[in-house]
Amino acid sequence: MRIGVLGATGPAGSALASRFASVGVEVVVGSRSRERAEEAVEGLRRRWPTRTLPLAPGTNEAAAGCDVVVVATPWEGALPTVRALAPTLAGKIVVSMVNVMTRLGERFVPLLPPTGSMAVALAGALPESRVAGAFHHLPAGPLGDLERDLAADVMVFSDDRAATAEVIALIARVPGLRGVDVGGLGSGLAVEALTAALVEVNRRYKTHASIKVTGID
Numbered sequence: 001m002r003i004g005v006l007g008a009t010g011p012a013g014s015a016l017a018s019r020f021a022s023v024g025v026e027v028v029v030g031s032r033s034r035e036r037a038e039e040a041v042e043g044l045r046r047r048w049p050t051r052t053l054p055l056a057p058g059t060n061e062a063a064a065g066c067d068v069v070v071v072a073t074p075w076e077g078a079l080p081t082v083r084a085l086a087p088t089l090a091g092k093i094v095v096s097m098v099n100v101m102t103r104l105g106e107r108f109v110p111l112l113p114p115t116g117s118m119a120v121a122l123a124g125a126l127p128e129s130r131v132a133g134a135f136h137h138l139p140a141g142p143l144g145d146l147e148r149d150l151a152a153d154v155m156v157f158s159d160d161r162a163a164t165a166e167v168i169a170l171i172a173r174v175p176g177l178r179g180v181d182v183g184g185l186g187s188g189l190a191v192e193a194l195t196a197a198l199v200e201v202n203r204r205y206k207t208h209a210s211i212k213v214t215g216i217d
């Protein structure tokens with residue numbers, strides 16, 4: 001099982017890559033630029049010199065060749081990025097962690113894409129892929145701090161229930177994270193929009209909040 005991350009040079013993608021690598025999952029750190037990907041991997045190795053992290057730098061094209069591919073670009077770049085990679089992504093589980101929001105003054109507010117969510121938009125652009133959504137509510141700081149214990153649920157949604165199960169199984173490899181099946185792609189609207197509220201929680205309480213769902217054994 002190899003994970004490829006598109007846009008893994010940013011805080012979210014690099015945090016996700018290093019967290020999965022820390023539990024032995026091979027990750028291709030993807031970028032539009034191979035050099036930036038190399039710099040990102042070198043940066044992670046400098047940050048965690050005593051850890052064995054199975055990270056490989058690559059282009060987004062190389063990352064798209066992995067078994068599970070996570071889209072970690074800003075929302076403005078997500079659709080063009082996956083459209084260009086559609087043939088490589090055919091048959092793959094493609095996981096969107098993309099949130100669509102904007103800043104109004106000091107506040108963050110969700111934006112509503114015409115499709116209702118970015119995950120649905122990506123699914124429309126990738127009819128041959130198994131599109132899911134996950135990781136929207138995990139702040140990059142704690143996720144990428146490998147010394148820090150995590151205690152969060154990850155809302156996972158897809159119209160492909162087998163894809164949801166595979167993503168939840170992958171998430172279970174990371175101590176402190178639990179994947180929760182929150183339904184089909186239609187849930188993306190609520191999941192993505194909730195992130196702006198969490199960012200406001202972080203701003204107001206000066207923290208890195210994440211989500212726990214109660215009532216599930």
Ligand SMILES: NC(=O)c1ccc[n+]([C@@H]2O[C@H](COP(=O)([O-])OP(=O)(O)OC[C@H]3O[C@@H](n4cnc5c(N)ncnc54)[C@H](OP(=O)(O)O)[C@@H]3O)[C@@H](O)[C@H]2O)c1
Binds near residue numbers: 012071076099100
């Ligand atoms: N930051 C968080 O805590 C967090 C948490 C959960 C989810 N998310 C979501 O994860 C995604 C990434 O967040 P981030 O904070 O890491 O974003 P970011 O730093 O702004 O962007 C991530 C990477 O995407 C690539 N990129 C930038 N503009 C692009 C474009 N127009 N087209 C294609 N690629 C582009 C860049 O990599 P290259 O230049 O190397 O290609 C960049 O390093 C966002 O959708 C965000 O909503 C973020």
